[in-house]
Amino acid sequence: MKVSVVIPAAGQGKRMEANKNKQFLLLGGKPILSHTITIFESSSSIDEIILVAQSEELDYCQSEIIHKYNFNKVSKIIAGGATRQESVYNGLKAVSEDADFILIHDGARPLLTNELIEHIITEVEKYQAVAIGVPVKDTIKIINQDKVVVDTPKRDNLIAIQTPQAFRRNLILEAYQRACEDDYLGTDSSSLVERLNKEIRVIEGSYENLKITTPEDLELAERIISRRLV
Numbered sequence: 706m707k708v709s710v711v712i713p714a715a716g717q718g719k720r721m722e723a724n725k726n727k728q729f730l731l732l733g734g735k736p737i738l739s740h741t742i743t744i745f746e747s748s749s750s751i752d753e754i755i756l757v758a759q760s761e762e763l764d765y766c767q768s769e770i771i772h773k774y775n776f777n778k779v780s781k782i783i784a785g786g787a788t789r790q791e792s793v794y795n796g797l798k799a800v801s802e803d804a805d806f807i808l809i810h811d812g813a814r815p816l817l818t819n820e821l822i823e824h825i826i827t828e829v830e831k832y833q834a835v836a837i838g839v840p841v842k843d844t845i846k847i848i849n850q851d852k853v854v855v856d857t858p859k860r861d862n863l864i865a866i867q868t869p870q871a872f873r874r875n876l877i878l879e880a881y882q883r884a885c886e887d888d889y890l891g892t893d894s895s896s897l898v899e900r901l902n903k904e905i906r907v908i909e910g911s912y913e914n915l916k917i918t919t920p921e922d923l924e925l926a927e928r929i930i931s932r933r934l935v
């Protein structure tokens with residue numbers, strides 16, 4: 706069984722308001738993206754890593770991330786697109802044809818654990834499409850354009866979805882191709898598979914598996930990393 710991972714890292718990190726792509730900011734003294742890749746590089750269940758980066762950052766990624774940290778499983782660095790969805794699709798098209806399963810994981814989530822990788826791979830072998838998520842802690846409201854509440858969904862049914870998300874190779878390629886044909890833009894990969902009327906299994910993620918989006922996330926990630934290092 707062959708498992709590949711696509712890591713989209715071609716965003717701009719606007720919400721981080723840093724003077725560079727947030728994935729190159731340091732966390733525990735190393736670039737955020739290097740932490741993310743290390744998790745998959747060290748996993749005996751992952752055969753191939755496809756990294757997706759902005760076209761003008763391909764060389765930087767090659768020298769300052771892949772070469773510097775000696776990542777051997779990164780087989781390709783592919784140019785991303787204007788949206789996360791486009792970037793992921795570019796990465797998916799570069800995955801080896803003999804891959805059975807593909808994981809998709811945000812470059813901006815450097816705190817994933819090996820246990821979660823093992824768990825999601827075991828589940829995707831059984832169920833074709835799996836996402837990880839955590840129960841939401843706040844009450845979620847749906848508002849209209851005037852910022853007036855129109856509904857309060859029952860919290861028991863709400864999950865905050867994270868990455869990685871894992872899929873059988875042909876299924877996820879079909880989902881991205883169909884979304885592209887239909888001009889559908891989703892905020893995660895599993896929503897594209899839902900459109901094919903396929904079930905997505907959700908397994909328990911971790912509140913520590915943060916997506917580093919704003920400066921407070923980076924501060925929290927620093928605390929988690931330093932605790933893990935002791």
Ligand SMILES: Nc1ccn([C@@H]2O[C@H](COP(=O)(O)OP(=O)(O)OP(=O)(O)O)[C@@H](O)[C@H]2O)c(=O)n1
Nearest residue numbers: 713714715716717718719720787788792812813
């Ligand atoms: N065109 C894009 C946009 C996002 N991503 C990646 O998708 C992941 C999740 O996106 P997000 O955290 O929103 O990153 P950014 O788009 O960079 O953030 P922002 O919206 O603040 O600019 C990140 O690893 C990001 O690099 C990508 O590969 N290509």
Ligand SMILES: C[C@](O)(CO)[C@H](O)COP(=O)(O)O
Nearest residue numbers: 789811866867868892893916
């Ligand atoms: C895929 C994702 O991380 C799941 O929570 C999230 O939807 C990405 O959203 P973003 O706006 O691209 O950060």
